[in-house]
Amino acid sequence: MNVVSEKGSILATARASGGVASAVAIALWTLAAGSARAEMDIAGSLIQFNDNGAWSWFEDERAIVDAAAGKILVSSVANAAGTGGAARNGDVEVVSYDIASGQVTSPFTLHDNLQADDHNSAALWRRPDGKYLAMYAKHGSDQLSRYRISTTAGDPTQWGPEQTFNNGAGTTYSNLYYLPDDRGGAGRLYNFTRTANFNPNILVSNDHGSTWSIGGRLVTTGTGSHRPYVRYYSDGEKIHFITTEQHPRNFDNSVYHGYVQNGQLFSSTGTLLDGVLFDSSAVAPSALTSVFDTGASFGGETMTHGWTIDMSVDAAGQPLAVFQARVDGNTADHRFFYARFDGSTWNVNQLAKAGGFLYGSEPDYTGLVALDPNDPDRLFISSKIDPRDDEYEGLPDSHHEQRHHRAQNVHHPLPFNRCQWERRAHCSPTFLGQRYRDVPLRLARVALGGAVHGFVSLYPHGATQMTVRSLPSVPSLPAV
16 A cells, blocks of 8 residues: 655555455544553544455555645455445445545545456556546456546546556556656656566556556566565655565465666666566566575574565665565464665564464465554564464454554664563553454554554455554664
């Protein structure tokens, strides 16, 4: 999920369970120190965005904040099992929330009955002229990227007609990122999609999304349905990404990092890997900089089957990432990892236990981790296991708990150990309230009269909730 400020994008990530009815909402509150929260409690007033919506976390940005217009926009896909029934099945919708008035608009249907699939929610982007671009696709069942542009700056309730671009291959996902310094300062808009060879491919626009052309392939692996899973983040100068070789159910993945700038691909250290991205050739994921090598040992345990979760950068522009891995291939024991690049090396630390999968058909779906794009020391996790004592909370099969944690000091990656989850002022997490199957997404600050942070959560049966919370400050952890 992306959040857009007047200067660019403050990004946020999201995930959802496929094709299940859900609801999108926003909650506003201030936490009281030491306040107790009951199980299933929401720590604040919940304001519903959309009563029937879902999305996947491999497309961005599904939500943006337009600071100039004072609005939050959220896209999602409706399902026949939710409110509105068959009449809304597969509707790609966008709603907006007026920050000043607290009013939520009725859903605007970008495409009626496109396909009831969480992969089809729209990626959103605020253009320099203040109008919005929404881009979306089916889950590989046709070759089209679809898009609409709002007709008036700052108004998400009126949109121009849908236009399409034929990718020449089955198309899934949309990820919109703009680099203003590309093309000698003329700027270039990228849309990263899964098309040819099931690999991440690039569409480019030189007119802020009014027209599109095929750029080329980002990375390439395998044939047929073998595909990397990629998470993106842009600071406006580079488009960073982390990727696997394939899906963890099919392959024992490592995790790699690279970045795109001015139509070229670079390693973490700035080594040129592909001087012309805009052609059909591409490097393999393994040509990028390794963040995590499968088979690596942490605390005497072997980690395998990596999968990407989230990305951001620190104040110096160095990338950081979170990912997950299985313990020795065990789908009942996933772990979260925090990785930070110091200019020459990726420093990786085990963050917390994630527990098992959300449901059996997807044995690598976990609660995930959210990075605050404005503060690399702040993150959220959603886990079946309390990170302070490694104990299951509530029902082992379904319960997740939101916890806020300051990850490390700014300059040096800290080892993640039990101390950081103990009930001491300098290293305890802040309890935000419990829900079943919470899935936090990338955070975003929203100017609501203070330092307000937002994250998005997946609730029972696919209910998607966007929340904005005013969080207390958390002191930096001591260096070790």
